[in-house]
Amino acid sequence: MPTIQVYEVDPASEKSPDGTEGVPNVLNDEKKKAGVKVGVYDAKAVVDEEIAEQQAKILGIEATAAELADAEEKISSMSLDRCKAIMAEIRRMHQYDQNFPSHTLDNINELLDNPDVTSNLENHGALIYAMKLEAVLVTGNSPYAEVRAVVDSTDDLSMPSLTFRTWFIGCLFSAIGAFINELFANRNPPISVSSDVAQVLAYPLGKFMERVLPRRQFTLFGRTFSLNPGRFNQKEHMLITMMCTIAFSTPYSGYIVFVQALPQYFNQRYARQFGYQITNTLGAQFIARLRSCRSEPPLPGVPQFLPTSLSTLALNTAFHADDHHPVPGPFKRVYAWTRLRFFYVMMAGMFIWFWIPGYLFEALMVPNWMTWIAPQNQALAAITGHRTGLGIDPISTFEWSWGTATTTPLVTPLFSILNQFFGFCVAGIMILGIYYTNSYNTGYLPINTNRTYDNRGKGFNVSRIVDKYGKMDNAKFQQYSEPWLAAGNIVIYFWFFAVYTAMVSYTILYHRHELAVSSRSMWRQIKKSFRRGPQPDVEEEDDLTEDIHWRLMKHYPEVPEWWYFIVLIVALGIGIAGVEAYPTQVTPAVVPYGVLLALIFMIPIGLIYAVTGQQVTLNVIAEFVGASIVPGDALAMNYFKMYGYITAAHALAFSKDLKLAHYTKINPRHTFWAQMVATLISAFACTALFNFLLGFKNICTNDATFNMTCPGTNTFFTASVFWGSYGPLKLFGPEGHYKTLLIGFPVGLVLPFITFVLTRKVKSKFVRSLHPVAMTYGALSWAPYNMSHQLPGVIMTYISWVIIKPRFLAFWARYNYVLYSAFVTGVAISAIVVFFALQVPEVSLTWWGNTVPYTGCDHKGCVRMNVPEIGYFGPAPGTFK
Template identity: 25%
Template structure:
């Protein structure tokens, strides 16, 4: 094909390969780009980043510094930060808003400690200068402890090790739920063995699938990008081409470090600025109750948060600065659907909605409207007593919780058919390339040239070890799960994981498959809610772990960290993190038991996730009683999986007949993402949603399309800086004033910090 007569300058996030000339973070390519072949779009001389190919060429550097990765220093720093990772993961599991993993905070801590280590501890040259007679034996020892400059790969290894060790955060909640709702305690050794088995099984699964979910160019794993930007900015010419970006990181992180205590502690009203709430201050009580339902959202399970805006970055996060616009646009459709369904079901009185709270993931008694007494039904054996069930009646759910479960089931059904129909050809192509060892991704090729790959049998052994450890835990522990059901759970996880991993790699989001696991266990192990929890752990949670582990493997490919080093790090991190996650969970559940059992929660702590985990386990263990089609039955929940599976089929047929409608690509609708986000307003704090949407529009639409040069240079580093400042401060606040260590120190009450209960907080906002 013909080439343009003039070379084009492309703005990138980082300097390109060592063969390129780097000037002010721009790459003047030695060979002009063939825009006919690449189909690239230029705005103001810079390429608009649209897909994985653009990310590989213009965003992530191909440079391999060749510096050591796993050293004594990086290993010790990573191991030390493991404890922090476990703390942060457990803390944010019990927050009223689901937030992203705290990898930015760990990355920043690793950098500070690593640089201090390199500068403050003696080096080999110091030994040779001051102790020349001992230099022969002492020099290598000192060099082993402090090899000198703290490089990019050491930094990344320390951070990845700590994040790998924190991946068991969700798995340990099985044991938290046992303690909170069943007054049962599993022995610590058995619990840790169980968590470890699920962790390494997930890792073995990812390793076997890496040729289709990590190596290909189109598998971007978008949430890696802010971290990649931080690593490269800190270590690639920080005093030259990257000086401005490093300064930008410093300004944003310090600014957020100062702002976060104001937004989250001193003036928490800023987390839910609502003009309609204030305007209704003097309205009648009945009116204010309706207004709270529609516009309230600053406190957990208060309302839908319509037209609410938050200024608390710990909940907004940089996630929406890195996710592709395609994914975010589909999520906005889901949010709109969530508003419509929540209002319609509640005010329409579906399933006796007005007898119970508007929003909650807890179970309720049909007669009293209070929290359901499940202990009377299952007792300490965690096995159903039919006579007690007859006496106390069936548990009831809020209408919004019913819709959340329907949306989740629809998303699961849509996941399988959408991935199969729309991305099947890409996956098939990746499999063929893997079989022929012809992966064209430039980062993969560099890795292939420089480092030995991990043999498939290594991952197969890890997978088998995880399987047999889990089987042993089932036999030893009082899990109530039959061994044959454990095998079914593992097989289900192996089926689900490839679909979830593909969706996450392509679009930066995955679908919660928890309900599918619980539904199947409800059929196989009826009347056993604790068995249901364990079944879900070995199917759904294995998939969740796979996502975290695959993210780290993709980051290693971008940063050129040797594959075998990553294998050892992630295996070790999974082992170390299991015990720590269990210990931190035990501390939080013990100290915050009362608020975690509260069906509403408050601004700081919420048991919405663990309550939802338990609610699903109980209702699915009572499936034959609960999921019928009588007046109060929830039969639409399991049926939703078929509806969700049918939608992509219809969509695919339409897209083949009408590739575009009024200039819009019909293939860009992703129904599982829509359904997944159609429960966004059903629980927790909803005041942050509009700020997240605004962040995505500003970053991925306005900056990326209108100002691609600024976007390429600063977008991801700004997001990383804001995350770093917010996470560092929230870690400090959690253990100093928010009760993470057992003692809570509330800020003095004033109009910007009213009493932190839903009712009184809403009263202040004019919506009580």
């Protein structure tokens, strides 16, 4: 173990850091050699932030000066026995947690496993002191420095949250945002409003209402309230943001309605009935609000902090915290900007910059400059192209949203980003191998696209193989073609199969003990919530790893489990009614079957999301399983997919909101009602638009007005027929030409076993950082994406987490997550302005810088091999299996 040095304790004290008598103070000479000033550490007034951060590094602790000072004030109450007990529990929980610092885990192992630490305290005073500080940080705040950077460890019980201002702003923004997102969801490219934009706009409106609303108190149903309870606070602000997060997710039922109603698809007129639309929307939206995703914490005993939620928390802190004290940062400068000022400046900068690559000079957004050398060179475009190629180019892009399409830089932990990048590179090598060996006839197709093709190299026309009900017509199929996939899409399917089994084996191997404890705890809570009458007084166990946020939330009443149970039962009933009461010719059993699929994978998906910040979607497995249960029926598969895939996806968003409420100390019952109301508003606002959108001239065709060409709906229709009508048996069955891709299932199953054994046998930081599911997830980032969408996020995260964070922790803690929110918000607002100000009036700017990225083979998707002279490749028509 590396030597750890600390500031000496008060010379007037004869006690060592562990509280025993007669142990000498700690190694001033070595501290001087390390360049640390020697003296008594003033825990109440941090004068020199740089010295304090250097002190934390010497201690081997990730903590800012303020955190270290607070911990040192409380260390006297931490006995050595309790410290060891806490560290033993921490090791049990975090031994496989890549977010937990490896050097801290090494120190814990030294404290617990080295008998000399207990028998010779005088030789290990520094280690004991450091571990006591760590124990105080863990129980008094959070084990993660990233959480401590943006979350307050105190709570004001008198601070209101579910106020008139919250309801008014939250409902208003929920309706407006849901309306906008649904209105432009079918546009190419789509325009959407994020909850970050709502969070920014809610603040001035909340402050305005704080100034103008009367402070008079009213009494209603025996409760006293005021329209203006005082200062617009962070709890109100966060609750509004959470409502918008829920409401801005457009309902998946829109895809089903459009595919059924439009004449170019299934042309089923009953799909235009509002009753059919609203029952399916309400059923799917409310089933997603499952209690299994509770996040306070979602899985007690399982390490997680939902890294993607930290940017939202940082922005909330920026609006409501006073943080103008200076911190040392890069370039040997001291930075005193508040988070809010930093946010506004960075947001304004990104707002202005987006106009250049987003409108004025689009070659900066898609700088496929290598292909400009020889635009018609197919090999050059396939390797370096940014549109249909692999994007292997050191200059990826100069536009934020393009360069972060497959990653969430700055906020996602570096280990997760690097694991994804490794899997991404492995998948890229597989694509090259498949393409240049012409495996699966990929040489006749573009190398990297998610489109489906026929045996003539044209886009697969699914209407040529189905009847008007979307069911397979074998005679028509034999006359047309089998579907074929590009090399990039083939590799994605292989790794999709792998990621599902990898999630299951990873969860069992790495978290089986914690899940057992969590399951027992949740079952006790469920039984307790259904009991009536007074509960017997039971002395609570001393949970050694309960952080301060969990303890503070105990002051608020929990949401009874039966509330969620009722929501689930009602939503199931509405969903079944939407299928059964209309001539869908689909068994209503697809609704509970789909929900069951989501429940099976919910815990593994939630774990991966909580640790890595990446959300594994269930779309492929839902299509695979649903089409196998109800073969040959596209519409039945669509319902199964909606209730299987979207239930899990929306439940994770719900879980993220609960975590935000947990960290901001919002009453869980307030959170429940805010989310239910936001879901209801979103459902009605979006459904009210369906028939209006269906009335657009040539909607979902290339001739559609306002560019409403519906790329998502077209993909959904293709997938519904591809999986539902054509079916997985023909693709992956014994005679299917993609049957070898099923090897992905055992590959994914075995991969976590390999990393688990390596972690147990090889003690190194590199091996401990391996995450098998993150690797497989990264392999999914091809087709239609490529290296130009991946590399910028890797570089930015590396600079943030490796160069900035270890050297300037206080600077990083204050600005890192705010920077991400500022960039995302700036791009979103700028894109909306560009759309309404220029693209709707069709004000175009045509010049070389805006046309060159869309010319040549990179744009067209040139192929390596021409279709044979007989006019097709693969089996002859009429001989398809």
